[in-house]
Amino acid sequence: MARSTAEARRTPLNRDRVLATAIALADAEGIEAVNMRRLSQELGVVPMALYKHVANKDELLDAMVDTVVTEIDAPDPNLIWRSAIRSRILSARAMLLRHPWARRVMESRTTPTPAVLAYMDSTIATFDAGGLSIDLTHHVMHALGSRIFGFTQELYADATSAAPAPPAAAAAQLAAAYPHIAAVVASRPHDGHSVVGTGCDDQFEFEFTLDLLLDGVERLHRRGWTSGSGSGEAMAASGTG
Incomplete structure (x- = not known):
């Protein structure tokens, strides 16, 4: 996602540019990809150059949130x-x-x-x-x-991974054991991208x-x-x- 190092070096470094690059990196690869070393590589500068604009990673994360x-x-x-x-x-x-x-x-x-x-x-x-x-x-x-x-915290939800659907036999056993849950689950089409796996829209x-x-x-x-x-x-x- 980064531009060439030579091109990056020609653009003056400032706080807005640091934050925009950090946000773009987080959007593309997730927040785990954002650290001072990786960010400096994306910007084409040495890591110490970042500390003129953000004191540490915590300040960087807070500023990223404030920006979005x-x-x-x-x-x-x-x-x-x-x-x-x-x-x-x-x-x-x-x-x-x-x-x-x-x-x-x-x-x-x-x-x-x-x-x-x-x-x-x-x-x-x-x-x-x-x-x-x-x-x-x-x-x-x-x-x-x-x-x-804009978000809710669902019971037993893992927003980073969707649980695989159980085999048909296991699903039938669960439906027999918990018929009311099964009725609710079957009441509407489900969205495979839901935060609760094969949950609701x-x-x-x-x-x-x-x-x-x-x-x-x-x-x-x-x-x-x-x-x-x-x-x-x-x-x-x-x-x-």
Whole structure:
């Protein structure tokens, strides 16, 4: 993927170029391919030259995340809050599909980067502009969790490899032992590229869950829900739902 060393040396080295090259390398070969030595080779410089622009690999990874997070669409002021949030989250998901390594890096960090914090802050601002209370918004952010960045953490999922389908005889035994699971699995065509192997259509399931959550948030907002009023079930029982 690298240009010739001579061509690379003719281009001045700066932080933007370092990050763009690191992102392109991660997109092409995965985040494991990104290290200071390999990056210096791609740029046609000695490794020490990189340290004028990034202090270490951790700073490099954080800066890579900050760069791709800025690809997420800005909030659209012309949309109502629910549509604006939905559109922005789907933009975040599209960004992660372009840069699948970014999810792993984000999950590995103990402190959010400035761009991640700015994205979260502007998401909260969209809820605020829509009239949601800070109390409700607090709980909505917990409920959405990683979905605001466009991904979910599936049970027993390994996003790096798909489990092979069991032999027909074994599948029949599993269906006999767990008929309700088998019925759900057989209810829709499956996507072989799903994060759960031969699981469901990831995009459909993501949007379905996102819409389900946003519908619930909208109902609570219209009711004037607060954390002091208890759960939705308690509200329904008391006749306030």
